[in-house]
Amino acid sequence: MEKIAVQSELNPEHKKKPVFDVRTLLPALSALLALLINVLVPNSPKYVQKPLPYFTIALIAIIGITLVFAVLSLFFENLRKRVAFKSWFIAAFILLLNILNIATIKLMLLQPIYFPNPDKILKVYVDDGAFILKCLGYSLRLLFTGFFIGALAGLTTGILVGWSRKWSYWVNPLIKIIGPIPATAWVPIALVTFPTTFTASTFLIALAVWFPTTVLTSSGISNVQNSYFEVSSTLGAKALHKIFKVALPASMPMIFIGLFNGTGASFITLMTAEMMGVKFGVGWYINWQKDMLSYANVYAGLIVIAVTFSLLITLLFRVRDKVLVWQKGVIKW
Amino acid sequence: MVKSETGYIRAENLRKEFVQPDGQTVVALSNVNAEIKPGEFISLIGPSGCGKSTFLRLLAGLTTPDEGAFTLDGVKITDASYERGLVFQDPTLFPWLTIYDNVAFGLKVRSIYHEKKKDVLDFIRLVGLQGFEKAYPHQLSGGMAQRAALARALVNHPKVLLLDEPFGALDAFTRMNMQDELIKIWQERGTTTVMVTHDVDEAIYLSDRIFVMSPRPARIENILEVEIGRPRERDLPEFLRLRAKILQILDFAGKREDIQYYL
Numbered sequence: 001m002e003k004i005a006v007q008s009e010l011n012p013e014h015k016k017k018p019v020f021d022v023r024t025l026l027p028a029l030s031a032l033l034a035l036l037i038n039v040l041v042p043n044s045p046k047y048v049q050k051p052l053p054y055f056t057i058a059l060i061a062i063i064g065i066t067l068v069f070a071v072l073s074l075f076f077e078n079l080r081k082r083v084a085f086k087s088w089f090i091a092a093f094i095l096l097l098n099i100l101n102i103a104t105i106k107l108m109l110l111q112p113i114y115f116p117n118p119d120k121i122l123k124v125y126v127d128d129g130a131f132i133l134k135c136l137g138y139s140l141r142l143l144f145t146g147f148f149i150g151a152l153a154g155l156t157t158g159i160l161v162g163w164s165r166k167w168s169y170w171v172n173p174l175i176k177i178i179g180p181i182p183a184t185a186w187v188p189i190a191l192v193t194f195p196t197t198f199t200a201s202t203f204l205i206a207l208a209v210w211f212p213t214t215v216l217t218s219s220g221i222s223n224v225q226n227s228y229f230e231v232s233s234t235l236g237a238k239a240l241h242k243i244f245k246v247a248l249p250a251s252m253p254m255i256f257i258g259l260f261n262g263t264g265a266s267f268i269t270l271m272t273a274e275m276m277g278v279k280f281g282v283g284w285y286i287n288w289q290k291d292m293l294s295y296a297n298v299y300a301g302l303i304v305i306a307v308t309f310s311l312l313i314t315l316l317f318r319v320r321d322k323v324l325v326w327q328k329g330v331i332k333w
Numbered sequence: 334m335v336k337s338e339t340g341y342i343r344a345e346n347l348r349k350e351f352v353q354p355d356g357q358t359v360v361a362l363s364n365v366n367a368e369i370k371p372g373e374f375i376s377l378i379g380p381s382g383c384g385k386s387t388f389l390r391l392l393a394g395l396t397t398p399d400e401g402a403f404t405l406d407g408v409k410i411t412d413a414s415y416e417r418g419l420v421f422q423d424p425t426l427f428p429w430l431t432i433y434d435n436v437a438f439g440l441k442v443r444s445i446y447h448e449k450k451k452d453v454l455d456f457i458r459l460v461g462l463q464g465f466e467k468a469y470p471h472q473l474s475g476g477m478a479q480r481a482a483l484a485r486a487l488v489n490h491p492k493v494l495l496l497d498e499p500f501g502a503l504d505a506f507t508r509m510n511m512q513d514e515l516i517k518i519w520q521e522r523g524t525t526t527v528m529v530t531h532d533v534d535e536a537i538y539l540s541d542r543i544f545v546m547s548p549r550p551a552r553i554e555n556i557l558e559v560e561i562g563r564p565r566e567r568d569l570p571e572f573l574r575l576r577a578k579i580l581q582i583l584d585f586a587g588k589r590e591d592i593q594y595y596l
Binding site for chain 2: 235
């Protein structure tokens with residue numbers, strides 16, 4: 001196998017020769033179709049506002065970008081494989097936008113107040129983008145503060161409960177009672193206990209992250225094979241080494257499951273907190289715009305949240321892959 | 334060949350009982366006395382349930398005896414220590430550490446890694462794992478993992494090396510290779526070595542003396558000197574005679590209580 005790979009690399013003609021895969025053009029074609037429909041099909045007569053250029057611009061940009069990828073795919077095999085693999089999905093996604101555009105501005109099939117056309121949603125970013133970004137900054141500040149406090153507290157209680165019988169005896173029942181209460185149920189208490197809505201929400205998010213992190217850390221630690229501890233003690237490890245150099249790394253896979261659950265819970269709590277009164281986050285923005293019946297802004301906010309949260313989850317996956325590199329080929333989830 | 338000055342083990346009137354889940358008490362060892370000289374290679378052999386693993390765990394300090402005591406160089410053994418390195422049948426390498434970091438583990442927890450850094454690579458080389466420093470345990474074969482476990486125990490320069498059926502899970506060829514490697518390392522380092530095994534040939538091939546143990550009451554039934562020059566051949570008449578003798582003792586030991594044993 002290895003020899004073959006080396007040979008093909010040594011053979012320059014094999015590498016340079018452009019290879020065309022028709023699938024790499026699918027996204028561009030789908031975008032072209034959407035563009036043609038958007039430009040050539042007249043807007044519904046019921047649509048009385050001034051036409052906006054944003055969807056057209058966006059589609060041209062998409063065509064440009066996907067064409068660049070298609071051209072690059074001619075020369076780079078790895079890129080070609082990836083682009084070809086993803087092409088159906090991307091093309092279908094653009095088709096969905098196309099259908100949405102037809103259903104809204106072209107045919108007016110949907111209630112225009114609640115289901116704005118793509119042009120209007122894009123316009124929000126042009127007009128209000130800076131403010132949404134600022135809102136996102138507020139949201140992330142709250143999310144990160146709460147998440148780190150919760151994760152740290154969760155790790156600490158998880159280690160104590162998983163390691164020591166005494167801690168387990170006293171704290172485990174508390175975890176069982178307090179843990180399953182959804183963090184948002186604490187809102188009334190949190191609001192009167194903490195001086196500001198920011199600290200109250202930080203507490204709620206931390207609580208939401210704390211519970212799954214604690215439970216999975218402690219069960220991870222109490223399930224570590226005893227022979228690891230035995231071997232480590234014959235190598236000279238003392239109690240603290242056994243906790244931090246054996247128990248903790250051995251439970252990392254479980255801890256990450258806890259952190260993933262906690263991340264999900266923190267998103268929910270963040271949105272709830274912001275919709276209930278914390279000022280200037282994206283959740284607050286969505287709620288505010290909803291009250292003003294500006295649904296285009298609501299969608300714009302939702303898209304920002306979707307993109308941000310999925311980026312954060314991806315980031316956590318990357319961190320996990322880095323930390324759990326030793327698991328490669330052992331366990332996959 | 335080096336013979337160490339330290340690593341003198343005495344067992345005096347050892348007794349160890351276990352309480353089973355149903356409340357019954359099982360005597361794992363009773364009235365066990367033994368003496369192991371510095372640098373000796375001892376094998377413990379006997380049927381299942383004869384307490385040989387308990388003997389080793391007491392010596393490692395992983396459990397404490399109910400009566401009597403083990404002493405190492407005159408000091409009573411009360412706790413596990415790096416002075417008594419242990420290798421299980423399952424290599425129990427830490428899967429989250431590379432081979433290098435596994436071997437370095439003992440030095441790091443003893444906070445002498447910076448002074449003794451060189452030892453890590455030396456011992457990896459000693460067990461023939463050079464080039465695998467950055468590999469993770471799951472990438473190694475059973476024999477390689479066991480070599481790494483051996484290096485991990487040896488890097489601490491233990492006074493005593495304890496082996497609990499170290500090659501029991503390996504195939505026959507790997508096992509014979511590992512036995513030769515082990516003898517080579519033992520001869521180079523002269524560490525007192527105590528090994529539990531099911532394999533009569535392995536015991537004869539490796540040991541200076543063999544403790545044959547009997548079950549219920551679990552104790553040392555017989556101590557046999559292996560007076561065969563090294564390197565040993567497995568088909569020498571003395572080898573075969575000794576083997577027949579051990580089998581006879583084991584047969585007797587086993588039949589008395591009607592207990593299954595493994596060869």
